[in-house]
Amino acid sequence: MTIQRQLLLMTLLVLLGLGTVIAVSGLAVHRLTDKFDRYEHILSDDKDLIDIKATALSVSRVDPILPETQDAMDKANGRIKRLLTGLHTSMRDKAMLTKLAGIAEQWGKYSKGIYGAIKIASDAPQDALNIPDAMYQLYLAPMTTQLDAMVSHNSVAEVQARNNIVGNIDTLFWSIALPLLMVGILVIFFIAAFSRRLKRGLKDIISSSEALAQGDLGIRIPVRTRDEIGQISQAINHFVDGISTILAEVRDASEHTRESAVHLNDLFVQLSTNTQSQSDEVMHISAAIEEMNNSITDTANSAVSATETTEQTSSSVKTGLATGQGTRQALAKINDAVTAAVNALQELDTAAQSIGTVSQIISNTAEQTNLLALNAAIEAARAGAHGRGFSVVADEVRLLAQRTTKSTSNILSTIDLTNRLLEQAKEAMNLVRDETELGVTAGERIESALSDINDSMETVAGRMQQIAAATEEQDNATGEITKSIETVASLAHHTRDEIESTHQCVGVLVSAADSVQTALSRFSRLPASNGSSL
Structure with missing residues (x-):
C-alpha cells in the first residue's frame, strides 16, 4: 500500500471519529439546549410571579379618597394583566395554569372592589375606607399565598432543571471524550506503524546517499516496498545510472573540448594581432580626416561670418536708404512750408500797407475834424451864452479828433515796424528755402547712391550664402566620412575587445575542461565510453 493510501485511510478514520463525535455532541447539545430553555422559562415565570x-x-389597603389612587390602580391593574397573560402563554403545567386562573379571578375581584370604593369615596368616605381592608382579607391575602406556593413549586422545578443540565453536561463531556480517545488511540497506532516503515526506507536512502556523496557511483539503493519510498529508491537508482553515463560522456567531451580550445586560442592570438594593426591604420586615417574636417569647418565659419557681416551691412544700407528717403521727403515738406510762409508774409505785407493807407486817411480826417471843432468853438464863443452848449460839444469833438490823430500816428508807427520785420522775415525765409532746395537735391543724390550700394550688397550676400552653403555641404559630407571612419574604428576596437574577451573565454574554457577532468576523477567506478568500468 502506498503512503498516500495509508494517509488517506488514516484521514478517513479520523474524519469518521470526528463525525461520530460531532453527531453525538450535536444530540447532547440539543438536549442541553432544551434543558436550558426550560430552566430559563422557570426563572422567567418566577420573576413574573414575584x-x-x-x-x-403596592396597591394593597390603598386610600380610596386620595385622587392618585385611581391612577395607581390603573397602572397596577394593567401591569398584572400583562404579566398574567405572559405567564398563561409560557406555562405548560395544567395545575399551574389552573392556579394562575384562580389568581387572575382573585385579582379581578380585588380590583373591582377597590374601584367601587373609589366611586363611593366622595359620598361615603368612611365606608370607602373600610373596603380596602376587607378586599385585602378576602382576595389579596389568599392571592399572595397562592403566588408564594407557585414560586416554591417553581423553585423545586428549577433545582430539578439545574440538576438535569449538570447531568447533560457530564454526558456531553463523556460523549465527546470517549470517541476522541478511541480515535486518538487508532491514530497513534497507525502513526507508529507508518513511522516504522518510513524510517526503514529512509535509512536505506540515507546510507546509499552518503556513499553516492563520497563518489561511489556503483552503489544502488535496495527497493523493499512498492510505496513512495520504494519508488523514490528506484528513481534514485535510475538517476545514478543516468548520471554515471552522462559523466562518462562529459569526461570524453571535455577532453575533446580542451584540445579544440587550445587550437582556438592560438587562432585568436593571431587574429588579435591583425585586428590591432587594422585598428591603428583606421585611427591614422581618422586623424587625417579630422584635420581636414577642422579646416573645412574654419572655412565654413568664415563664410558664415562674412555672410552675417554682409547681411548686417546690407541692413544698415537699407536703414540709411530709408532714412535718406525720409529726410528728402521731410526737406521737401519743409521747402513747401517755407514757400507757403513767404507767400503768407507777402500777403501780410500787402495787408499792412493797406492798413497804413487807411490809417493815413483816418489821420487826415481827424485833423480836419480838429480844425472844424476849433472853428465851431470860435463861433460858439462869438454867440455868447447861446453858443455855450455848442462850445462844450465842439471841445469834446476836438479832444476826440486829437486822440484819433494820436492813435493813428501810433498805428502808422507800428505798421512801419511791422513792414521792416516782414522784410527781414521774407529775406530769412527765402534763404531757408534756397538751403532746403539744396538739401532736397543732396538727399536725392544720397538716396540714389545708397540704392546702388544696397543692390551691390545684396549681390555679395547671395554669393556669400552660396559659398557658405557649399562649404556647409562639404563640412557635412566630411563629418559623415569622419563618423563612418569613427564607426569603423569603434567596430575594430570593439572587435579587438571581443577577440580578447573570447581569448579569455577560451582560456577559461581550457581551465574549465581541466576542472571537469579533476572533478570527474573524484568519482569511482565511472563507466568508460565503451561500456567497461574504470
Whole structure:
C-alpha cells in the first residue's frame, strides 16, 4: 500500500471519529439546549410571579379618597394583566395554569372592589375606607399565598432543571471524550506503524546517499516496498545510472573540448594581432580626416561670418536708404512750408500797407475834424451864452479828433515796424528755402547712391550664402566620412575587445575542461565510453 493510501485511510478514520463525535455532541447539545430553555422559562415565570405579588402589594389597603389612587390602580391593574397573560402563554403545567386562573379571578375581584370604593369615596368616605381592608382579607391575602406556593413549586422545578443540565453536561463531556480517545488511540497506532516503515526506507536512502556523496557511483539503493519510498529508491537508482553515463560522456567531451580550445586560442592570438594593426591604420586615417574636417569647418565659419557681416551691412544700407528717403521727403515738406510762409508774409505785407493807407486817411480826417471843432468853438464863443452848449460839444469833438490823430500816428508807427520785420522775415525765409532746395537735391543724390550700394550688397550676400552653403555641404559630407571612419574604428576596437574577451573565454574554457577532468576523477567506478568500468 502506498503512503498516500495509508494517509488517506488514516484521514478517513479520523474524519469518521470526528463525525461520530460531532453527531453525538450535536444530540447532547440539543438536549442541553432544551434543558436550558426550560430552566430559563422557570426563572422567567418566577420573576413574573414575584412581580405580580409586588405590584399587588403596592396597591394593597390603598386610600380610596386620595385622587392618585385611581391612577395607581390603573397602572397596577394593567401591569398584572400583562404579566398574567405572559405567564398563561409560557406555562405548560395544567395545575399551574389552573392556579394562575384562580389568581387572575382573585385579582379581578380585588380590583373591582377597590374601584367601587373609589366611586363611593366622595359620598361615603368612611365606608370607602373600610373596603380596602376587607378586599385585602378576602382576595389579596389568599392571592399572595397562592403566588408564594407557585414560586416554591417553581423553585423545586428549577433545582430539578439545574440538576438535569449538570447531568447533560457530564454526558456531553463523556460523549465527546470517549470517541476522541478511541480515535486518538487508532491514530497513534497507525502513526507508529507508518513511522516504522518510513524510517526503514529512509535509512536505506540515507546510507546509499552518503556513499553516492563520497563518489561511489556503483552503489544502488535496495527497493523493499512498492510505496513512495520504494519508488523514490528506484528513481534514485535510475538517476545514478543516468548520471554515471552522462559523466562518462562529459569526461570524453571535455577532453575533446580542451584540445579544440587550445587550437582556438592560438587562432585568436593571431587574429588579435591583425585586428590591432587594422585598428591603428583606421585611427591614422581618422586623424587625417579630422584635420581636414577642422579646416573645412574654419572655412565654413568664415563664410558664415562674412555672410552675417554682409547681411548686417546690407541692413544698415537699407536703414540709411530709408532714412535718406525720409529726410528728402521731410526737406521737401519743409521747402513747401517755407514757400507757403513767404507767400503768407507777402500777403501780410500787402495787408499792412493797406492798413497804413487807411490809417493815413483816418489821420487826415481827424485833423480836419480838429480844425472844424476849433472853428465851431470860435463861433460858439462869438454867440455868447447861446453858443455855450455848442462850445462844450465842439471841445469834446476836438479832444476826440486829437486822440484819433494820436492813435493813428501810433498805428502808422507800428505798421512801419511791422513792414521792416516782414522784410527781414521774407529775406530769412527765402534763404531757408534756397538751403532746403539744396538739401532736397543732396538727399536725392544720397538716396540714389545708397540704392546702388544696397543692390551691390545684396549681390555679395547671395554669393556669400552660396559659398557658405557649399562649404556647409562639404563640412557635412566630411563629418559623415569622419563618423563612418569613427564607426569603423569603434567596430575594430570593439572587435579587438571581443577577440580578447573570447581569448579569455577560451582560456577559461581550457581551465574549465581541466576542472571537469579533476572533478570527474573524484568519482569511482565511472563507466568508460565503451561500456567497461574504470
